[in-house]
Amino acid sequence: MPLSPLEHDRRHGELDQVMRAYVGQPADDTPDKPSAALTAYLRQTWHSRPWALATAERQLREYADHPPGRLRLRLGEFYAVPDVGLPEQDIQQWLYCLADHIKHSLEEGEVPPSAAPATHWEWHARFPETGQFLGGWFSQDMPDEFDDRDAAVEDYRISADPHLLARLVGELHELLALRLDESDYALAVAELGMEVDPPTPYSPSAWLVHVAGRLTDPQAEYGS
Template sequence: MPLSPLEHDRRYGELDQVIRAYAGQSADDTPDRPSRALVAYLRHTWHTRPWALAVAERQLREYAEHPPGRLRLRLGEFYPVPDVGLPEGEIQGWLRCLADHIGHSIEQGEVPPPAVPETHWEWHARFPELAQFLGGWFSQDMPDEFADHDAAVADYRATTDARLTARLVGELYELLALDLEETDYALALAELGMEVDPPAPYSPSGWLALIAGRLGGPRADHPPKETDGGWNGRH
């Protein structure tokens, strides 16, 4: 019978995260050098979920040692490794290579230093709410759905939980803190799903700063609360 979501996550959840990191990237890992995709996975996971690395190493190695047969794959009882551009006969060795690199990183404490995201997966893993905002409100359909960019921002704020909006503001400031060139900010916006240009006369970073300021202020329907009791600055 097909795997339940719980069983899938228990047996293959972190393996799936590793494989997703290869979307649009080459699976060109060698015993001496991890690929760009794996370095991106290691960098992000070390700095956000370091405990998950040991899970990934174990799941990769177990899958490589006990690959599913065609029948079990067809029945949905095993995780099907997506096409990464390698011949079927090389997949097991490649998975072992990934497990070896992750295990070495853990044992030696080799942590990739913080850096600008290098892959599509890493951009979305690092800035998930910003990707939701840009891809959902600033796709190529935006001009048909909203009068202008300000209207799209206002709609996001009106329809999104305040806690997610706060998360978006934090991601906006984190992106601005990377201090990229404007051309690189434009590429970052495209990677994160934006399919229209920022409004004139703003540069990409200028528009991001503008949005962060607007969304970071109090909502009109939620004015700041006055302090009850004690010293409140009034006589």
Template sequence: MPMKPLDFDRRYGELDQVMGAYLGQPADDEPDRPSLALRAYLRHTWHSRPWALSVAEQQLRAYAHNPPGRLRQRLGEFYPVPDVGLAEAEIQGWLLLLADHIKQSVESGEVPRPSQLPETHWEWHARFPELGQFLGGWFSQDIPDEFTDHEAAVRDYADSTDRTLVARVVGEIRELLALELDEADYALAVAELGMELDPPAPHSTGSWLGSVADQLNGFRPEYA
């Protein structure tokens, strides 16, 4: 039977976070150079959950030294490492290399500087999680079938979402706008975060995000 959530988190929770950073990215780590995916994980985790780095290092080593045997696989009580483009015989060494990079980062105390732009799809969503939920959930290609326009979608989000989450979205929009990107980078940002539509005329992507933050600050839920 599958593992219970607490047991899974104790054994594999942070390992899963590291593996998630590799989705869509090559596992091309070298002894003297972590991959783009691992650099993204290190940068975000240092600045958001630094205590988790030691957990990741321990779980990577534990999994590498004790891979799941046939019984655990049959019972479903194991973590299936995603396909990262490596042969099965290479996985153990790769996991230990990741653990070594994380250990070196922690022991050296070299905190990666925040990047102006997230460098991977995983990092975009790790840095702006609620904005990703908002844009991906309310501004997909299906919006014309559900709402009359962009403002109606924003209103629906504001009315149907807990105020704490709405406040987080507003904060994440303000953080994104504070980067003072050019319009091409704002367009890249919203696409990475799940938006599949152009902003409404006459807005640019940046000006539309600003107007959305203002709208969400002004809206109040409609209670029956």
């Protein structure tokens, strides 16, 4: 029978997080250098959940030590490593390579330097509520659902839990604190799910400032 959610997380939860970091990224790790995907995972996890790194190293190594057979995978009784573009016979050594890089980072205290997110996974791991906001309220369907972009922002403001609203405002300020070029802010909001352009005459960063201001409107009356 398939793994229960509890058993999945206990045995493979952090392994799955590492694998998710490779979505859309090449698994080109070598013994001498981690890939961009693994570097992004290390940077974000050191910043937000450093205790999870040891779990990731253990789960990667245990999975490589005891890879599942085809029958168990077909029955759903084991975690299936997603396709990362490597030949099947190379997966085991690749998992050992990832575990070795994480172990080295932990033992030597080598933390990737602070930087703007470099991968799709890292953007969403670092700015999760911004991803929910932009992906949910500013998809390509937004013009059919709202009169304009301010109406979409207002809909989020009056419907979101106050704690999530505060988290989003904090994330927007953190995103603005990166002081990216406008082209990089355009890339950032696209990575985070925005499928419509900011309204004229706003640049992407200026629109984020505008949104943060509207979300912190002192006249907001939650729960009314």
